[in-house]
Amino acid sequence: MQRYFVPRDQMDQQRVRISGDDARHIQKVMRMKVSDQIECADNQGEAFLCAIEHFEDDLVYATVLQKLTTNPELPIHVTIVQGIPKAEKFDTIVQKGTECGADRFIPFQANRSIALWKKGKQEKKLTRLRKICKEAAEQSHRLLVPEIYDPMTLDQLITYGDQFTYKMVAFEETAKVGAQSGFPTLIKKMSKDDPLLAVIGPEGGITTEEAAQLQEHGFVLCGLGPRILRTETAALYLLSAVSYHFELLHGEVDE
Amino acid sequence: MQRYFVPRDQMDQQRVRISGDDARHIQKVMRMKVSDQIECADNQGEAFLCAIEHFEDDLVYATVLQKLTTNPELPIHVTIVQGIPKAEKFDTIVQKGTECGADRFIPFQANRSIALWKKGKQEKKLTRLRKICKEAAEQSHRLLVPEIYDPMTLDQLITYGDQFTYKMVAFEETAKVGAQSGFPTLIKKMSKDDPLLAVIGPEGGITTEEAAQLQEHGFVLCGLGPRILRTETAALYLLSAVSYHFELLHGEVDE
Numbered sequence: 365m366q367r368y369f370v371p372r373d374q375m376d377q378q379r380v381r382i383s384g385d386d387a388r389h390i391q392k393v394m395r396m397k398v399s400d401q402i403e404c405a406d407n408q409g410e411a412f413l414c415a416i417e418h419f420e421d422d423l424v425y426a427t428v429l430q431k432l433t434t435n436p437e438l439p440i441h442v443t444i445v446q447g448i449p450k451a452e453k454f455d456t457i458v459q460k461g462t463e464c465g466a467d468r469f470i471p472f473q474a475n476r477s478i479a480l481w482k483k484g485k486q487e488k489k490l491t492r493l494r495k496i497c498k499e500a501a502e503q504s505h506r507l508l509v510p511e512i513y514d515p516m517t518l519d520q521l522i523t524y525g526d527q528f529t530y531k532m533v534a535f536e537e538t539a540k541v542g543a544q545s546g547f548p549t550l551i552k553k554m555s556k557d558d559p560l561l562a563v564i565g566p567e568g569g570i571t572t573e574e575a576a577q578l579q580e581h582g583f584v585l586c587g588l589g590p591r592i593l594r595t596e597t598a599a600l601y602l603l604s605a606v607s608y609h610f611e612l613l614h615g616e617v618d619e
Numbered sequence: 620m621q622r623y624f625v626p627r628d629q630m631d632q633q634r635v636r637i638s639g640d641d642a643r644h645i646q647k648v649m650r651m652k653v654s655d656q657i658e659c660a661d662n663q664g665e666a667f668l669c670a671i672e673h674f675e676d677d678l679v680y681a682t683v684l685q686k687l688t689t690n691p692e693l694p695i696h697v698t699i700v701q702g703i704p705k706a707e708k709f710d711t712i713v714q715k716g717t718e719c720g721a722d723r724f725i726p727f728q729a730n731r732s733i734a735l736w737k738k739g740k741q742e743k744k745l746t747r748l749r750k751i752c753k754e755a756a757e758q759s760h761r762l763l764v765p766e767i768y769d770p771m772t773l774d775q776l777i778t779y780g781d782q783f784t785y786k787m788v789a790f791e792e793t794a795k796v797g798a799q800s801g802f803p804t805l806i807k808k809m810s811k812d813d814p815l816l817a818v819i820g821p822e823g824g825i826t827t828e829e830a831a832q833l834q835e836h837g838f839v840l841c842g843l844g845p846r847i848l849r850t851e852t853a854a855l856y857l858l859s860a861v862s863y864h865f866e867l868l869h870g871e872v873d874e
Binding site: 434463464465505544545587588589590592594601608609611612613615 | 689690691715718719720758759760761799800802803842843844845846847848849852855856859860862863864866867868870
């Protein structure tokens, strides 16, 4: 079933008013009719099964049938700090990362980031990523659309990290020397609703200097298995492992 | 470092002879010179650090410096049976699945597979996938290039499954009712070098009828978390979870 995120002020207990792109999508792309069903989520943790009631100009009105009780959010809140990769790779990371339950994405201007987000183009890039994020959240029936922050430098990231108890860096060199226990050791300490800040390098990984500085500020250096993962695969690996650990192995799924 | 797979009959304890596309890649793309280092793997479980010795017409000769001892292969052997997806998605699945340690891919002509591999085009598609597979195995420094089998029907898959003790189907309906313990229960029974046969549906998933038939023949229906995953994400989730379980959580990495 198609899910749409609708601003809270456009919905109450009985009725939902859908406008803009979503209303157009319902009418032009999905070609829905009165009484067809959709899911509406408020991006604050609630979602409802609704039936289309009537169309009015560019608006779609739907009646709330029932509250949906499935919670597909990851038990812990994972912020992916992604070293800015080349070209369209960030699109893939945001799309797949949203599907796999990420809570937030922070572009990170790493030493080895080749692509520079110039001031003029940054807003456009972020707008695009936020759109991809919303669509992926709808597609995977999330209750919340992950946030995308403005890019950070290493210093900004270190300062931002001060508020996190659990923070890590995916560091290939750690994997190479066979130290694979850092990541499971870290997440075994975590409980439901704890936030995790996870840094992933761009192509080529983060540098030894970046790793050392982050480690000095409490970030744990972690290997993500003995294979060399491309930058766009690392976030998926991490989120899948978190899901497996909390949702499958330890059954922390809200029903 | 760049890795190349070289047929066993082109290498001995002292020397490697590289021909064809790889020789061209070394000369034209990488523009390597005498004494530059590369890694050569025999696709039978061994890899060597080598130094380029000399160039001769279309051939590259390299001297073996030392045997490499890192083993980046997953501790269990995962065969991904992939419901044939639309367009180029299979390319992504093979590329990322190789990176994440898959042992073998079997295209599966599922009920909901929209793309049909016509007889005439099948060989071309398989050749393309095998090339992607080899390149991904080199990129992620695997010791083995995963195999890609000819497509199977449901009946062929059931017969093929007879030789497997551990077999599963990713089934969305199982995830929906909150049954998430099937997958971890299955892999907890497995030991190093055991083979796992894992079926993943195409877009829209496998049908209830397919699931029922597979279940009747010993395939365990498994959920892969409470979020709806796209078909091209499911194999990655599964392989990442297997890696996390055996390589990170239980430290089954050969060094």
